[in-house]
Amino acid sequence: MSSSPDLELLGAEPGADALSDADALVVGVRPGEGASDPVLVGPTSVLGELADELPGLVALLGGSGKAEETTQVPTRGAIGAPVVLAVGLGKEPAGEDTAGETPDLAEQVRRAAGAAARALHGKAAHVVTTLSGVDLAAAIEGTLLGDYEFTAYKKAPESAPTELTRVALVGDGGQATLTRATTVARYVAAARDLVNTPPNDLYPDAFAQRARTLAEAAGVSVEVLDEHALAEAGYGGVLGVGGGSSRPPRLVRLTYAPAHPVKKVALVGKGITFDTGGISIKPAANMDHMTSDMSGAAGVVAATCLAAELGLDVEVVATVPMAENMPSGTAYRPGDVLRMYGGTTVEVLNTDAEGRLVLGDAIARACEDSPDYLLETSTLTGAQLVALGSRTPGVMGTDAFRDRVATLAVAAGDGGWAMPLPEELRADLDSRVADLANVTNHRFGGMLVGGIFLREFVADDVPWVHLDIAGPSFNTGGPHGYTPKGGTGVPVRTIVAVLDDIARHG
Template sequence: MTDIELIAKDPAKITADVLVVAVGKDEGGARILPGPSGKSLTGLSRLLPALGVTGKADEVVRVPGGDGVAADVVLLTGVGNLGDGGPGLEALRRAAGAAARNLAGTGSAVLALPAEDAAAVGAVAEGALMGAYRLGQYRASDPAPVERLQLSTPAARQKDCKAALVRARAVGDGVREVRDLVNASPKHLFPGSFVDAAKSASKGTRVKVTVLDEKQLAAGGYGGILGVGQGSTRPPRLVRIEHSPSRPRAHYALVGKGITFDSGGLSLKPAKGMENMKDDMAGAATVLHTVLAATALDLPVRVTGWLALAENMPGSNAQRPSDVVTMRDGTTVEILNTDAEGRLVMADALVAALEERPDAVLDIATLTGAQMVALGGRVGGVMGTDDVRGAVVSAAEDVGEQFWPMPLPAELRPSLDSAVADLANVGGREGGMLTAGLFLKEFVGETPWAHLDVAGPAFNESGPYGYTPKGGTGMGLRTLLGVLESAGRR
């Protein structure tokens, strides 16, 4: 695990394996950004054109340390185009992340990126910790992440900067743990072992964990979760986790989809469509570690998290198209497509969450392929009531994640009508992301609510970039945490 600390020393004089500095570009070309190391690297600045350094985002170039620099190597990391106010926070976050990815196998490094206030310190530290991630669970040949990072800033002793580092560590820890769960083999991660992981992660904290097994789910009328899980030999679970401060300013419920593997059930996916379906539990992993991060930061908001865990398999007892299931609130649902299973487990969990009368509820799920068609692999969709949907978009902008506000058109709702039940579990082909949101809306009543669809952003199938590795990304945790932090400041 990578450690990070703040220092106020001249980074050029610190003995380390690598000194990391930022390079940006403007009309005059590439230039090393002013910072604690600037005076020591004057000669290197003149060599940037000859080295082919452009300063573009995600560019990382290593050069020998040279005279005046105690580190063996200088790593130049690009922040992209420079505006009038210098690089933005997300540019710093990405540059620190790209550098940290490149530092795998390194013992120590000094970060001399521009970080003169708490916001910049937090962005650089977050980016570095997220970029330093390595799975390493199944492939021992992968280099270990950089062991020790020192972030050089003249504000190292300021209270707000120390607080920003504490928050960055909580974010970095949470994102790392989400990625580990998403990247885990479904042979090893199934509803029961997910429960074990939640209990293990919560041990030693104030988070309370409660688990409903298949018998308790049956007694409680959770027909959606049970129906999805009945085709697997590994039964479903519903997990409730709680962060409960002494004087909460609000109560937020978070609900996460936890399909530990999605074969599509009897509506079987094509082979190619199953390759990354271990990621279908990313929402539950995100909720788990958002609650733990809220506890680590002692946020003055009560948070109840709900993890709807099941494995969607085509076993001999699997639910069939045309089956009718009865949900926790008594709503009957006709199953037309067993591959539209996420909304079933989410609806049951939403009903359970709302029985405790939270002030607002947010759910997060890798819910629809239509989300990826509409918004691609890096932008999530958010639907819901205007107030909570707006809070999600605002929080995402603040933390450097991308969520696009989407509507819930009333004219699409009739496509969910069923001839034999209260609802069908799928609507028409058009607006698939939106009809899934409309299905969930049926179960939240008048409670302020937002639904986050992260089917694309939760798993990066292409090459790494910035602080984002290939595989599980942890996308959504920072936004949910930002919403909770904002609620705690009211």
């Protein structure tokens, strides 16, 4: 990731002198009614007399105010900044009865700020933004995440591009808001970095060591179980999946324990550092996307460290299985029976349904800590994309906790939709030789079946949620809003929003 710019609060109504050395001024606009010009959103004091002319100039240059549209308006000396970048927020947020058809105001600001940062990337070093006068935290998150770039494996250009080094924020909100939003963006970027790191460098042991580095820097305690410790403790799912690779599996345990926690929350994240499908090998097309199959683990590691840095009053214990699913002479086979952690046996019918096997082990272990809640997240099923598309995670689990998490996920900006776990699907996981099979013999309700399988390993008295982030965690299309191509950082903000909500309300 490129280095983060310095942030400066300018107050609610700075004068035009705040633009004296700025390369660009970012302002928000919405569509006008009918054929009228776009409407400015947010503080206008820095624009001076240009405020009256700007909507017409934006319209003249083809700008309409639709969401994420950017229009560059030369100022010709009217203000200190040579360019005003007008970015669309879209229509006013809709009411609650429209089922989320229009993003809420904070998410509109995040996306607009991200679109502005992408439009100015490599062109502006010092930017002033008035989007922060609409929602300070959202403008910071959107700007920093929109400016994100993963360049670790690219040659340095012959002439260094202009980097965004300073962002001046018009508006009030206080240093605490600035610090928190900056910290959130930093850990979302850390998760993106992990997901974007290629699998030849992010194999299980390397991932475990990077998790250790992040955790220790945040004051989080770390335990790493190698393949010998996993065998001694009986982690049959992790060992089975990881057995085909020359790079053995790991299980990482992270613990954040504040002095007076309100509750204890178990986090579990799938860390398949690369998934070939094993013996049930995947098609070659797009197999490179499976570098992202550890997105759930990246999100859990980053969110645990973020909770510690924010000082949330909730104890967090993360259990993160890491394995590489490869075909070889030592790989597990269709027809094998694995004895999972805790004793449940699973007949393997498809080695490409490996995520639920490592997660079954991890969930069973996590429940031994007697958590008040358990939240697990994984790139579990392609069926998530079929059901909900590439940007909306599926949220399954205990009804009340499921609905709570889905609401918080949408507010955080990651999105989420509550899904059922129909009881009639459980019988389809019955096995001829074991306690259950890892897949059904049909293709119906695949995302839901994944959740039903995981439910078998959750202790009866633990409210739990499964977040299927197969599509939302890795953007295979073009960038949009504050979301780049590649790793997105979903669901770091959701997890932290849930932890914060539990810390506040139990």
